[in-house]
Amino acid sequence: MFTDFATLEKNSFKGDAVLKYIRTPKPKRERSHIPFRLNLLFFFVFVLLAALVAQLAYLQIMNGERFKADVDSTGSAVVTGSVPRGQIYDSQGRELVANQANSAIVYTKGLGVTAKQMRKTADTLAKYITVPVENLSKGDMADYYLADEAVTKAVLAKLPLSMQKSTDTSAQYKAARAYAEKHLPAYSDHEQEAIMIFKKLNGASQLTTVYVKDADVTEAEVASVGENLTKMPGINLGTNWSRTYPNGTSMSGIIGTVSTEKAGLPEESVNAYLANGYARNDRVGTSYLEKAYENILKGAKSRTQVEIGNSNNIVNQIVDFKGAQGDNLNLTIDSAYQAKVQETVTNVFNQALANGHASLSDGAYAVAINPKTGALLAIAGRQHNVKTGQVTDDALGPINRTFVMGSIAKPAMVLGALQDGVITTTNNTQADTAIYLRGTPVKKSDYPLGTFASLTAVQALERSSNMYMMWLAIKEGGGENTYVPGQSLRLNENIFTKMRGYFNQFGLGVKTGIDLPGEVLGVPGAEHNEYGQLAVGSALDMSYGNYDPYTLIQEAQYAATVANNGYRMKPYVVQSISKTLSDGSAGPVVQTTTPTVLSKIKNSQDQIDLVKLGMWQVIHGTSGWSTGRALSTLNPGVAGKTGTAESFARVDPDDSTSTQVETITQSFIGFAPAKDPQVAIAVVVPNLSKMTDYAKDIAKQMFQDYYTINDIQPEAGYNADAYNIN
Numbered sequence: 141m142f143t144d145f146a147t148l149e150k151n152s153f154k155g156d157a158v159l160k161y162i163r164t165p166k167p168k169r170e171r172s173h174i175p176f177r178l179n180l181l182f183f184f185v186f187v188l189l190a191a192l193v194a195q196l197a198y199l200q201i202m203n204g205e206r207f208k209a210d211v212d213s214t215g216s217a218v219v220t221g222s223v224p225r226g227q228i229y230d231s232q233g234r235e236l237v238a239n240q241a242n243s244a245i246v247y248t249k250g251l252g253v254t255a256k257q258m259r260k261t262a263d264t265l266a267k268y269i270t271v272p273v274e275n276l277s278k279g280d281m282a283d284y285y286l287a288d289e290a291v292t293k294a295v296l297a298k299l300p301l302s303m304q305k306s307t308d309t310s311a312q313y314k315a316a317r318a319y320a321e322k323h324l325p326a327y328s329d330h331e332q333e334a335i336m337i338f339k340k341l342n343g344a345s346q347l348t349t350v351y352v353k354d355a356d357v358t359e360a361e362v363a364s365v366g367e368n369l370t371k372m373p374g375i376n377l378g379t380n381w382s383r384t385y386p387n388g389t390s391m392s393g394i395i396g397t398v399s400t401e402k403a404g405l406p407e408e409s410v411n412a413y414l415a416n417g418y419a420r421n422d423r424v425g426t427s428y429l430e431k432a433y434e435n436i437l438k439g440a441k442s443r444t445q446v447e448i449g450n451s452n453n454i455v456n457q458i459v460d461f462k463g464a465q466g467d468n469l470n471l472t473i474d475s476a477y478q479a480k481v482q483e484t485v486t487n488v489f490n491q492a493l494a495n496g497h498a499s500l501s502d503g504a505y506a507v508a509i510n511p512k513t514g515a516l517l518a519i520a521g522r523q524h525n526v527k528t529g530q531v532t533d534d535a536l537g538p539i540n541r542t543f544v545m546g547s548i549a550k551p552a553m554v555l556g557a558l559q560d561g562v563i564t565t566t567n568n569t570q571a572d573t574a575i576y577l578r579g580t581p582v583k584k585s586d587y588p589l590g591t592f593a594s595l596t597a598v599q600a601l602e603r604s605s606n607m608y609m610m611w612l613a614i615k616e617g618g619g620e621n622t623y624v625p626g627q628s629l630r631l632n633e634n635i636f637t638k639m640r641g642y643f644n645q646f647g648l649g650v651k652t653g654i655d656l657p658g659e660v661l662g663v664p665g666a667e668h669n670e671y672g673q674l675a676v677g678s679a680l681d682m683s684y685g686n687y688d689p690y691t692l693i694q695e696a697q698y699a700a701t702v703a704n705n706g707y708r709m710k711p712y713v714v715q716s717i718s719k720t721l722s723d724g725s726a727g728p729v730v731q732t733t734t735p736t737v738l739s740k741i742k743n744s745q746d747q748i749d750l751v752k753l754g755m756w757q758v759i760h761g762t763s764g765w766s767t768g769r770a771l772s773t774l775n776p777g778v779a780g781k782t783g784t785a786e787s788f789a790r791v792d793p794d795d796s797t798s799t800q801v802e803t804i805t806q807s808f809i810g811f812a813p814a815k816d817p818q819v820a821i822a823v824v825v826p827n828l829s830k831m832t833d834y835a836k837d838i839a840k841q842m843f844q845d846y847y848t849i850n851d852i853q854p855e856a857g858y859n860a861d862a863y864n865i866n
Contacts, residue, residue: 222422224381226437226466228395228429230475231715236391239381243357245269245365246378249344253374259287261372262338266330268364271353273332276339281327282320283342284335286313295319341374350421351401354380390479393535394519394656394713396428428536429469429713432657436717439466467730470716472515480845481506481518482535488838489522489531492828500526500789500803501827505692506838507538508846511700511811511820513735514709516654518842519693526793538692539654542662543826545807546785547604547767548695549648549685551702551751553612554597556642558747562615565746568597570611576625580677583610586784587765601754603765604782606684613639613683628676635679636667640688645741647697647708648690653738654711662689686785695809695822701741702755703811703820705748710736755779756814770836771810774843775854780810782836789827803827806835812843819846
């Protein structure tokens, strides 16, 4: 039955309720169980995946070929190799220093090479070669021990937990190494050889080549290593060289030495060498000519272009430059004459020792120089250790030791006085009287007072008058008219400066500039005493060579200056520099030393001739006080000047409080032949116990040997008394 709306209204039902009653409700939609944030995450993942796909497409499709080429490409680096040093020859072309080639086993360290790889290489190489085990430390063994990764892990496990977790790998390895040193296994002799090899490989820098074995490599070792090179990355066959001395070692004191590959660069100058492109294991000259001419002798290193693969392994090596042997030095020294001079110095000093005259002597030294050019002809020395009695070669003593040498300074004193004008060539006679100063022993010559009433300059040189020279100093110092015997002597304050200025013109008291390292400059004596007063007595001592010290090379330069009529020449040892051709033969000369005039003394030729005549009379004078008569038998005749200086030596030179003993230093300078000098020499034998002829004995033999070796014939009808040296 149906009910109409009217009826419903009558029954008082509300409109809203009726509508609710009669409508059919809508079905509810089910809510999603996936949170909104998760949907957002899925969205971003989708976007990133799409971007990745796009990038892969870009790499593979658009740029695939280019990136493939980059992966397959190699890097490159330049590896340098050492070359033989230049050779050294004497003035006659005799080979003094040569190079001997030796087979060698070398190792070039690649990039990223691990300790494990080097240990494997060392173990393999040890099967084919033997190496001496030298200076192998526990640290070296520990490095080898830890090169095994399993061992390293085991050792690290023994360390404190804090060290195991440390991010400081250097400190961690240091701790592991310290632990390993205390727990090393007992290595056999063969294993120790492998460790020595590993030490050398491990010590190499990346892309540098080191010698694993460079001496006594046998043919069997070369063959075995060569057949197994593929098993040992970085190992190769090479060549090493060593210095040899075909004519003996008599000149080693001049030539010097070269460091070993093991010693490498000298510690005191390693930074300077590294800055100039040297490697730490490079050989360099460490003394004398080898050091002074390092840049000439070292040559140009070989250069090899090394290609490095993407795994840091060396894939190819191409030699860009084979290298060039160092240039050669051709010396001014005749090794035959050098040997004679050295033999003479040795024999005479040994005789002095045998006679008991040289127990406190420093040794004996000699120099010969060409007065016209400055070329060094010979340099020799024997150094005596007073404390031990040992005598050793000291060829460079003439340039690095100083002595107060005595009367050989007198020719320079006379020439200085001639410059000063206190005497002239025609007016140079002086009374030969002693000098008496207050509080000072009488200052006189070696001969008795009153022996000569007066002397000329020539006679004063011949008889070696100290008094004549002191009066020259007094006149130069303005004290001639104020001198009163027994009273204080007043001289001008510049007396030392004046006399040293004259001496400097000849090279006395200034460096000669010789091309050898280590030349020293003697320390001049004080000009004032402890009270600040002018040391007048010392100025007088200086006038006859008994005050300032000089080197023997200065004395030789001085003798040469007088011999060549006043030109101070720069001494030199290297005559020229030349190449060696690829076949080992002598190549062209690339540089020649030109004689250098350092200065000219301010004397006229007449003044120089006057002094040269005095030096002639020293050897050939007929007075009983002529000091150089021992050389008068030489033909052609020589001119020279002997020297004697009062000196002191300690019984124990290392103890400044030990007893001082008064000694005598003897010296000689001269030139020959006197008429046309070709050689000038200087000799000194310091701290002898008595007056002897040892210095003159050395000088005489040096002149005679020079005549013989250079075929200088005696002059026919030679008469020393009538000889004119001008």
